[in-house]
Amino acid sequence: MEHIPIIKMGEFLLVSIQVDLHDRMAMALQDDLMEQIVKKRARGVLIDISSLQIVDSFIGRVIGEIAAMSRILDAETVIVGMQPAVAVTMVELGMTLPGVRTALNVDKGMELLRTSMKRLEG
Amino acid sequence: MNASYSGSNPHTQRVIDINNDDDMVQVRCVARNIARDLGFSLVDQTKLVTAASELARNVAVHGGGGAVAIDVLQTAGRTGIKLVFKDRGPGIEDIELALKDGYTTGKGLGIGLGGAKRLVHEFEIDSRPGEGTQVMIIRWK
Numbered sequence: 001m002e003h004i005p006i007i008k009m010g011e012f013l014l015v016s017i018q019v020d021l022h023d024r025m026a027m028a029l030q031d032d033l034m035e036q037i038v039k040k041r042a043r044g045v046l047i048d049i050s051s052l053q054i055v056d057s058f059i060g061r062v063i064g065e066i067a068a069m070s071r072i073l074d075a076e077t078v079i080v081g082m083q084p085a086v087a088v089t090m091v092e093l094g095m096t097l098p099g100v101r102t103a104l105n106v107d108k109g110m111e112l113l114r115t116s117m118k119r120l121e122g
Numbered sequence: 123m124n125a126s127y128s129g130s131n132p133h134t135q136r137v138i139d140i141n142n143d144d145d146m147v148q149v150r151c152v153a154r155n156i157a158r159d160l161g162f163s164l165v166d167q168t169k170l171v172t173a174a175s176e177l178a179r180n181v182a183v184h185g186g187g188g189a190v191a192i193d194v195l196q197t198a199g200r201t202g203i204k205l206v207f208k209d210r211g212p213g214i215e216d217i218e219l220a221l222k223d224g225y226t227t228g229k230g231l232g233i234g235l236g237g238a239k240r241l242v243h244e245f246e247i248d249s250r251p252g253e254g255t256q257v258m259i260i261r262w263k
Contacts, residue, residue: 053154094236
């Protein structure tokens with residue numbers, strides 16, 4: 001099965017989902033990310049979902065779990081680039097991703113991660 | 123099924139088997155393409171495809187496999203897409219309960235069925251224990 005690549009950028013991990021995400025692939029991403037957070041001692045995870053055409057309840061649950069698990073591993077997760085149509089649909093579906101930080105794009109997401117790192121170290 | 127849908131064109135029907143993850147992706151893809159070709163807005167496409175994804179997952183994961191039939195409806199100046207999902211699963215004993223947000227039989231948020239209902243204009247579920255489940259949805263343009 002195809003795995004989604006995880007790129008290390010300084011103390012952050014960057015994931016860009018460019019394929020139509022099926023359930024097994026989403027679960028594999030969750031496992032891979034947790035492993036890499038520990039291995040690379042990452043302090044933040046940035047997931048770019050701008051190419052995702054839908055976020056249904058399963059994918060939404062996986063995103064929420066990634067954020068919760070990485071927090072326990074002392075890394076912050078930011079979801080960036082959600083398409084407006086996806087956001088509208090998710091809310092109607094009844095999914096609001098509580099506890100998940102979001103930003104408009106990769107730049108804003110990076111800024112958010114850096115700011116929260118500084119605050120922690122400050 | 124309602125008599126007013128007799129205007130649907132049987133030649134446009136697509137049937138897709140749903141047994142695994144890849145089939146679910148295929149259902150999303152076909153539903154998206156049909157909606158786009160019919161001129162559905164991006165938000166409407168996304169709502170239909172998301173509902174289809176939830177129901178396809180129910181068929182594959184809880185229903186032990188099945189299929190979906192996708193039809194284009196042209197009736198009284200309205201255009202719509204109808205999807206009928208059928209599975210061979212154990213059926214649902216309490217449909218009202220299954221439609222409630224937060225109700226789940228396993229992993230998941232329990233918003234699949236009720237959420238799918240909110241994303242479409244028409245929703246009909248028919249299920250008897252031991253006989254599988256059929257869910258019909260329509261989203262009008």
